[in-house]
Amino acid sequence: MSIELQEITKSYADNLILRDVSVQIQTGEFFAIVGPSGCGKSTLLRMIAGLIPISAGVLKIDQQVANQLPPQQRKLTMVFQNYALFPFLNVRDNVAFGLKARKLNPIKIERRVSEALKLVNLSEFAERKPRELSGGQRQRVALARAIASDAKICLMDEPLSNLDAQLRGKMRSEIRELQQRLGLTLIYVTHDQIEAMTMADRIMVLNDQQVQQIGTPTEIYQRPQNTFVAGFFGTPRINLLSVQHAVAADLIVDEYLKVALKDNLPAGNYYLGIRPNDLQADFTSPTTNAALRNLEYLGTQSVIHAQLDNDQLVRITVDGKLDVGLNQRLLVTARQNFIIFNDKQQAVLFAEGGEQFGASNQQQFQQA
Numbered sequence: 001m002s003i004e005l006q007e008i009t010k011s012y013a014d015n016l017i018l019r020d021v022s023v024q025i026q027t028g029e030f031f032a033i034v035g036p037s038g039c040g041k042s043t044l045l046r047m048i049a050g051l052i053p054i055s056a057g058v059l060k061i062d063q064q065v066a067n068q069l070p071p072q073q074r075k076l077t078m079v080f081q082n083y084a085l086f087p088f089l090n091v092r093d094n095v096a097f098g099l100k101a102r103k104l105n106p107i108k109i110e111r112r113v114s115e116a117l118k119l120v121n122l123s124e125f126a127e128r129k130p131r132e133l134s135g136g137q138r139q140r141v142a143l144a145r146a147i148a149s150d151a152k153i154c155l156m157d158e159p160l161s162n163l164d165a166q167l168r169g170k171m172r173s174e175i176r177e178l179q180q181r182l183g184l185t186l187i188y189v190t191h192d193q194i195e196a197m198t199m200a201d202r203i204m205v206l207n208d209q210q211v212q213q214i215g216t217p218t219e220i221y222q223r224p225q226n227t228f229v230a231g232f233f234g235t236p237r238i239n240l241l242s243v244q245h246a247v248a249a250d251l252i253v254d255e256y257l258k259v260a261l262k263d264n265l266p267a268g269n270y271y272l273g274i275r276p277n278d279l280q281a282d283f284t285s286p287t288t289n290a291a292l293r294n295l296e297y298l299g300t301q302s303v304i305h306a307q308l309d310n311d312q313l314v315r316i317t318v319d320g321k322l323d324v325g326l327n328q329r330l331l332v333t334a335r336q337n338f339i340i341f342n343d344k345q346q347a348v349l350f351a352e353g354g355e356q357f358g359a360s361n362q363q364q365f366q367q368a
């Protein structure tokens with residue numbers, strides 16, 4: 001079942017929370033909504049669920065206008081951040097509750113509940129009350145309840161936020177696998193960029209009351225439309241430098257790229273966005289343009305914090321462990337995969353895969 005939002009807006013009194021959110025979510029799509037705390041993710045989800053009214057715009061579920069439809073008629077199920085379990089029912093009955101209310105065949109209910117509990121590793125806890133469970137276990141009951149329901153649309157609000165890292169990783173792939181197996185349309189709210197990148201077919205990035213970008217994980221990562229999106233995805237964070245400074249510091253070494261930058265962009269202030277793994281650090285070069293200020297060893301990778309001679313700080317990731325001392329001189333260069341942003345923080349140019357610019361690459365330009 002598809003979901004369509006047409007210029008959905010929400011305000012509380014004079015307080016605008018969300019403005020003109022539009023998107024079409026396809027049947028069977030895993031759609032993630034991400035953004036920093038307070039950007040309106042839960043508010044959007046609750047409007048889709050029918051728990052709070054929409055101030056303006058149109059919501060369609062299965063191609064029907066659903067703005068006024070009561071929640072129970074929206075054919076969806078929801079997993080909340082705070083569990084929303086019945087304290088007086090045991091785990092099994094919590095999971096079965098919605099199915100019993102719909103008066104499904106008891107044998108079918110029993111089978112679905114058992115399957116769902118097994119899937120979230122809670123079979124042994126079926127007789128326990130919520131208060132006899134850990135936070136993570138309660139969250140898994142809530143997941144099992146959604147899994148057991150046969151609703152074709154599932155809304156999840158930070159469902160994994162209370163789980164430890166290991167279980168979170170496991171549940172990520174399980175939810176994804178389940179969503180695909182059942183053909184669920186899943187709208188998944190998270191503030192965790194990694195969760196969104198690893199699970200979703202498409203991601204909506206919210207900030208400043210509005211949609212910043214909607215795209216596949218690859219599009220969002222490789223072609224972020226503005227500096228906010230570029231900075232929100234990727235660890236360590238993307239480097240943002242003034243183009244003039246980067247060129248002056250000989251950070252962009254390819255003469256051809258320098259020419260392309262000059263020729264293709266109208267005069268103005270531009271920013272260069274380069275992911276830490278797209279910069280090279282050479283500690284043996286006779287010419288240098290930076291000094292090592294800090295080194296973080298992360299196991300398979302190290303993060304170099306270097307200070308360019310014009311004072312700008314850059315992060316560079318390299319494989320393995322480095323045997324270099326602080327303040328050691330190095331040459332930092334960029335040859336490929338960078339993004340140019342204008343002074344309104346909008347992306348205007350993408351250079352990918354080390355391709356050189358030319359007439360055939362004109363389509364790589366984006367209107368700001």
Ligand SMILES: Nc1ncnc2c1ncn2[C@@H]1O[C@H](COP(=O)(O)OP(=O)(O)OP(=O)(O)O)[C@@H](O)[C@H]1O
Pocket residue numbers: 012015017035036037038039040041042043044191
């Ligand atoms: N009933 C309400 N009345 C007034 N303002 C509200 C109400 N509910 C939420 N807000 C405001 O709306 C904004 C968005 O809240 P929302 O819970 O949707 O954010 P969020 O992106 O889900 O954040 P988080 O990641 O912290 O859960 C916040 O500034 C919040 O204070």
